[in-house]
Amino acid sequence: MTTTTDVNTGRTFAMSLNELFETVRDENGIPYTGKKIALKANRLGYTLSDAYISQLRTGKAKTPSFRTVEAISRAFEISVTYFLSDPDEDLKRVEQQREYVQMAAETGAHLAAFRHEELSESTIDVVIELLKVVKKQQADRAKDQA
Template identity: 80%
Template structure:
């Protein structure tokens, strides 16, 4: 396969596969055929969910789903992975969020939830609890 552009959405990437990859007879794959192949390989995947991924209605498939689709197409899962530089930028952004929250006492609602994973939200919450505890300890020591 060719190099993936980091700006492509999952829907664009999967649709590109349907547009370009052919089966052993040179026939374009259908969602039903990919779901069937994935299920034969031991995954659980439906044509309906593939359709949702293709239209962008479902945007964040699990790694297992991505793996199932990649294996059904006979390609590497790395086709779907974002650019490492983009991942690094996202991690740096999340660190900045955490630092900002600690410095300003910002509440989690100040952040755009769709850009932060649930795991990161948990980390931010725990961090804010620690900051709150430290502030309370400082106030009681000063008083």
Template identity: 70%
Template sequence: MTTGDSRRSTAQDDDPSFAEKLGYLFEHSRDENGLPYTGKKIAERANALGYSLSDAYISQLRTGKARTPSFRTVEAIARAFEVSVTYFLANPDEDLERVRQQRDYVEMLATTGTHLSGIDVRAICPDTIDVLIELLKVVKGQAQAQGNTGPLPEEGQNSA
């Protein structure tokens, strides 16, 4: 492990690198004849699609020697393998978890009748969203225990 690798955060450690994702495609994808793809074949396919990509650069990406391909390169490789560009750019499990958190957060805001004006939910850290959801559940539980099943009164309003 290199020094640069030891500085990676835990979240990044769970997310495969570009080289790992590319390696997976080379291991598991087959061409029209059922043969594993080679770097040369992928470069040829990408070039036929109008991109400029060399077998040597693909090799550097596969080994991790080149780490930051341009979006155009990612797009070229994705199209050559006939996969979505998001395969390389996103961690689908992380995206799904974030959507779940945002949905739960918005649902709890609606259920409790609370609002946080001017807050962009997408900008809130996932851990903070979880804490807010739990807090809103407590507020909802207390309101239900007091017999208040409707939205909570806004600040400055009387509840009577």
């Protein structure tokens, strides 16, 4: 990366990275930490430390290499274009996936079946709506049994 601010959005790398930490959740709906992202990136074959992620988040480190951007992107399971262009599209997908994870956790649905295929945005929306119906049915059933 040669610049610290995206010319299209005025966002710094630190701002974009912090937004991911605020928005993205793991498969259990828990926010990621720098340590979790570093460990995940390292398991994927990259070399990344929690300390460097912290420097990137605070803006102390301003020009990460493409390999670092790639490592962070893969750990968050997003496209590297999130950092290189207008992030609205990826953020919408991240928020959609977060809602899906939340609904899956609340209804006890299993996520493993969906991990190996890239789901379209409309398919994820349908799954979220179905999980909402399941959640409501569970709540209704619990009320009837009480």
